Amino acid sequence: MNRPSWKKLTERFIILWTGAVIVFLYVPMVAVVLASFSKQRYFKFPVPAFTDKWYQKAFSSLSVRELLWTSLSIAALVTIISVVLAFLGALAFARYDWKGRKLYQRLILLPIFFPQAVLGLAMLLWFSAIGVTTSWHTAVFAHLVWITPIVILIMSIQVYSFDPALEEAAYDLGATRWQVLTQITLPILSPGIISGAIFAFLLSWGNFPLSLFTTGADQTIPEWLYAKMVSGYTPMVPTLGSLTLSAAAMFLLVAYIIWLAISARRRRLDSL
Amino acid sequence: MAGTTQNSKLQWLRNPGVLAALPASIFLLIGFAGPLLMVGAYSFMPSRSFSLNQIPTFENYISIIHDSYYLSFFWSLAMAVIVVILLFIICYPIAYGMAKLFNKWANLVTALIAVPILISENIRLFGWVLILLKNGILDGSLQSLFGVSASGLLFTVPAIILGLVYVYLPFTLFPLVIGISMVPDTLKEAASDLGATRWQIFREVELPLSMPGLMIGGILTFVLVLGSLAEAKILGGQAIVMIADDIESAFTFAQNWPKGSALSVLLIALSGFIVFLLFRRVDLDRVIGRR
Amino acid sequence: MSDVNESFLELSGITKRFGDFVAVDDINLKIAEGEFFTLVGPSGSGKTTMIRMLVGMDQPSDGEMRLKGQVMNNLPANKRPTCMVFQSLALFPHKSVGENIEFSIKIAGQDKAARRTRVNQLMEQLRLPLSYYEKSVMQCSGGERQRVALARALAFDPDILFFDEPLSALDFRLRKALEKELKDIHRETGKTFVYITHSLEEAMVMSDRIAIMRQGRIVQVGTPHEIYNYPKNKFVAQFMGEVNTLAVKKSGKNKVKVVGGDDEFTVLDDLADFTTGFLIIRPEILKIGKAAAKMKNRIKGVAYNDYALGSRVQYQIIIDQFEEHWLVERLQDEPYEGRRGDMVEIGWQPADSILVSE
Numbered sequence: 001m002n003r004p005s006w007k008k009l010t011e012r013f014i015i016l017w018t019g020a021v022i023v024f025l026y027v028p029m030v031a032v033v034l035a036s037f038s039k040q041r042y043f044k045f046p047v048p049a050f051t052d053k054w055y056q057k058a059f060s061s062l063s064v065r066e067l068l069w070t071s072l073s074i075a076a077l078v079t080i081i082s083v084v085l086a087f088l089g090a091l092a093f094a095r096y097d098w099k100g101r102k103l104y105q106r107l108i109l110l111p112i113f114f115p116q117a118v119l120g121l122a123m124l125l126w127f128s129a130i131g132v133t134t135s136w137h138t139a140v141f142a143h144l145v146w147i148t149p150i151v152i153l154i155m156s157i158q159v160y161s162f163d164p165a166l167e168e169a170a171y172d173l174g175a176t177r178w179q180v181l182t183q184i185t186l187p188i189l190s191p192g193i194i195s196g197a198i199f200a201f202l203l204s205w206g207n208f209p210l211s212l213f214t215t216g217a218d219q220t221i222p223e224w225l226y227a228k229m230v231s232g233y234t235p236m237v238p239t240l241g242s243l244t245l246s247a248a249a250m251f252l253l254v255a256y257i258i259w260l261a262i263s264a265r266r267r268r269l270d271s272l
Numbered sequence: 273m274a275g276t277t278q279n280s281k282l283q284w285l286r287n288p289g290v291l292a293a294l295p296a297s298i299f300l301l302i303g304f305a306g307p308l309l310m311v312g313a314y315s316f317m318p319s320r321s322f323s324l325n326q327i328p329t330f331e332n333y334i335s336i337i338h339d340s341y342y343l344s345f346f347w348s349l350a351m352a353v354i355v356v357i358l359l360f361i362i363c364y365p366i367a368y369g370m371a372k373l374f375n376k377w378a379n380l381v382t383a384l385i386a387v388p389i390l391i392s393e394n395i396r397l398f399g400w401v402l403i404l405l406k407n408g409i410l411d412g413s414l415q416s417l418f419g420v421s422a423s424g425l426l427f428t429v430p431a432i433i434l435g436l437v438y439v440y441l442p443f444t445l446f447p448l449v450i451g452i453s454m455v456p457d458t459l460k461e462a463a464s465d466l467g468a469t470r471w472q473i474f475r476e477v478e479l480p481l482s483m484p485g486l487m488i489g490g491i492l493t494f495v496l497v498l499g500s501l502a503e504a505k506i507l508g509g510q511a512i513v514m515i516a517d518d519i520e521s522a523f524t525f526a527q528n529w530p531k532g533s534a535l536s537v538l539l540i541a542l543s544g545f546i547v548f549l550l551f552r553r554v555d556l557d558r559v560i561g562r563r
Numbered sequence: 564m565s566d567v568n569e570s571f572l573e574l575s576g577i578t579k580r581f582g583d584f585v586a587v588d589d590i591n592l593k594i595a596e597g598e599f600f601t602l603v604g605p606s607g608s609g610k611t612t613m614i615r616m617l618v619g620m621d622q623p624s625d626g627e628m629r630l631k632g633q634v635m636n637n638l639p640a641n642k643r644p645t646c647m648v649f650q651s652l653a654l655f656p657h658k659s660v661g662e663n664i665e666f667s668i669k670i671a672g673q674d675k676a677a678r679r680t681r682v683n684q685l686m687e688q689l690r691l692p693l694s695y696y697e698k699s700v701m702q703c704s705g706g707e708r709q710r711v712a713l714a715r716a717l718a719f720d721p722d723i724l725f726f727d728e729p730l731s732a733l734d735f736r737l738r739k740a741l742e743k744e745l746k747d748i749h750r751e752t753g754k755t756f757v758y759i760t761h762s763l764e765e766a767m768v769m770s771d772r773i774a775i776m777r778q779g780r781i782v783q784v785g786t787p788h789e790i791y792n793y794p795k796n797k798f799v800a801q802f803m804g805e806v807n808t809l810a811v812k813k814s815g816k817n818k819v820k821v822v823g824g825d826d827e828f829t830v831l832d833d834l835a836d837f838t839t840g841f842l843i844i845r846p847e848i849l850k851i852g853k854a855a856a857k858m859k860n861r862i863k864g865v866a867y868n869d870y871a872l873g874s875r876v877q878y879q880i881i882i883d884q885f886e887e888h889w890l891v892e893r894l895q896d897e898p899y900e901g902r903r904g905d906m907v908e909i910g911w912q913p914a915d916s917i918l919v920s921e
Contacts, residue, residue: 015373045408098289108296153560
């Protein structure tokens with residue numbers, strides 16, 4: 001028999017299907033970048049003429065700079081705070097055995113399962129009830145409520161595979177608790193911490209539903225995009241969209257290079 | 273005594289789980305439980321009040337029953353069911369491939385699928401607007417290539433479904449991958465060796481063993497779609513109103529916090545109940561830690 | 564062992580309670596300097612809790628631990644002059660072989676040149692190629708990892724080295740080789756080794772003295788020879804490996820009778836303080852077939868099955884009146900013509916009977 005077996009056919013189908021879905025995931029982003037170079041005020045395809053004037057406008061615009069700065073400040077603060085909270089939270093989640101852990105594991109993950117828009121509105125009520133005026137500071141708080149559990153989840157995966165005997169061994173060999181933390185625990189868990197930080201930064205950078213209700217008078221890029229999409233479209237929408245998109249891509253690229261450098265060191269050790 | 277100070281010192285190495293859990297727990301108590309209680313409290317305030325010092329009432333819940341909100345709940349539930357079914361069909365082959373087939377390519381595929389989660393949802397949905405728009409990418413291509421028009425695609429229910437499937441695909445896929453990789457190949461071989469057919473192996477071995485992953489994927493997606501807002505607004509226009517949309521307009525447009533709170537409470541109760549069912553059946557240590 | 568420094572490590576009344584559960588119950592032990600001492604017990608016998616208290620990872624609920632006469636209960640693990648080789652070895656995965664070995668002396672502040680000299684010396688002693696200094700521990704084989712873990716512990720220069728079943732994950736042949744290697748290293752370094760394992764066989768090969776633990780208590784302490792030949796009770800005898808046991812009662816000056824049966828056997832011991840208990844006979848001292856005829860104690864049974872053990876052949880014999888299966892071993896060159904299903908005679912000399920009271 002010469003025809004390919006059933007197994008081979010399914011394998012081929014799975015590969016093709018996966019490829020198609022990945023293309024499906026990226027098509028809209030390509031569309032946004034394409035539109036950002038279109039000369040027309042309103043998008044039309046095939047694009048009759050290309051231009052970079054929207055980018056020039058964006059770079060010279062003060063309000064765009066302000067949007068970027070607000071988004072960046074929120075994301076940076078969220079990353080730092082959530083990584084610290086989640087590092088400890090993940091140790092409690094996956095490393096230590098303690099009474100109440102199973103309940104903690106479930107409760108701590110609840111915000112992930114929660115509709116973000118409703119969470120944002122609930123925060124709005126909360127801030128007004130305790131008399132806090134909403135601004136980008138309150139948005140940091142709101143982002144943290146949703147992002148910290150996600151980072152805990154990501155870091156936990158790494159923490160689960162961490163052998164507690166490593167800490168005990170270092171302690172037994174004379175290390176202080178601080179030396180155990182800085183020389184054993186943190187370096188071994190660093191891949192999990194780095195991926196947690198990447199997720200924290202980018203999820204905050206791109207978040208819309210929480211920002212919408214908690215930034216008050218300040219505005220982030222996703223909020224601005226939504227406002228302009230729903231009413232008052234300007235050609236700056238695809239331009240700013242592409243800009244945030246490339247910022248995220250750059251961030252990932254840098255993270256990837258750092259990761260390559262770390263694993264190159266590991267490989268150098270391995271090859272000896 | 274020296275012994276007692278020694279004991280408390282050693283707790284750092286012995287059982288500091290409680291201490292480690294404290295910061296995040298306290299934070300979420302203030303940042304998550306607090307707001308939820310606030311929503312609960314507001315839902316019993318008279319219509320259009322902006323403070324909590326009124327006499328509690330059930331009027332918001334009663335008016336929700338009398339108004340046509342059941343329609344929004346219906347649409348949200350219907351969307352959630354449809355999207356979860358579609359995503360299972362779309363994701364199962366990919367998840368199978370990632371767990372069993374791709375080997376060293378699996379990391380690349382994971383990265384390619386995870387990256388879009390990190391790009392703002394609004395931008396990606398806007399991309400679909402550009403594609404589906406009259407004279408947009410799809411319509412424009414069809415017109416110039418075949419002279420056929422496909423102009424009425426945007427602002428329809430299928431467009432919303434497309435958006436939801438698009439946005440929540442990774443949330444179904446990744447738990448599914450974990451679920452499927454929890455089934456050792458040897459078990460399937462053993463079942464086949466014992467005379468089971470391909471379908472019997474799937475039903476008797478693969479399905480039950482990968483169930484935790486399937487349940488997490490399905491329920492996570494279900495709950496997220498239930499509370500989704502942007503997809504219906506950006507791609508659906510006025511085609512249908514989902515419940516999160518109602519909640520948002522009650523809070524913002526109608527300036528009726530108690531009504532919005534009551535709707536939120538209902539949505540939270542519905543999602544919470546489903547998540548509770550999930551957590552009762554799934555051991556997180558096993559799924560996340562592969563223990 | 565010399566009695567000069569008998570109490571290098573002295574434990575008195577060591578007890579560990581977890582709630583109502585007593586994991587370790589009133590342990591009293593003296594370990595001499597330079598001794599290879601092994602704690603043996605099945606899982607749940609309290610040996611792991613015991614070693615964790617000795618290293619300083621756990622605190623005893625009661626009792627005192629003295630090292631060279633100094634109470635060390637309150638010394639935390641990082642201040643104790645003791646060091647442990649972990650069951651998982653706990654090699655730091657992000658550090659090279661050399662970095663792992665020098666960890667403790669780097670912590671202690673030794674300069675780079677001194678560290679390198681010490682690491683090289685240890686690597687030589689443990690037969691690790693010096694080129695491995697830069698190699699990742701993740702790339703090492705099972706045996707190499709054992710050596711790195713041991714070198715790391717030796718670099719700390721502890722007064723006592725503890726071992727928490729480090730060989731248990733290895734395959735049979737490598738384990739056998741490393742058991743001997745470990746005993747050689749013990750001889751070379753002259754350090755005090757305290758080892759825990761669930762395998763009495765492993766303990767026998769390496770130890771100067773063995774303590775057998777059961778349910779948190781020490782059942783018997785002795786040299787391998789004493790444990791093998793004079794087990795204190797049925798538990799110790801059975802823990803040693805496959806043995807035949809029979810409930811018996813005293814029936815004469817040096818005779819015992821099977822409980823609930825008629826068979827009577829002669830034993831060598833003077834049965835002054837024995838009334839009822841167990842007769843224990845090892846498979847390897849039983850004779851089968853013609854060789855059994857010359858033995859003083861004899862019984863008959865049906866040969867049910869046989870197993871080749873290399874230099875020996877083991878037989879399973881069904882003895883009807885005891886409702887028991889006995890195991891008998893024969894050297895391969897001893898003559899025996901019986902086949903499966905045959906009625907055979909087995910026998911032993913009175914001197915080879917072991918009597919225990921419980």
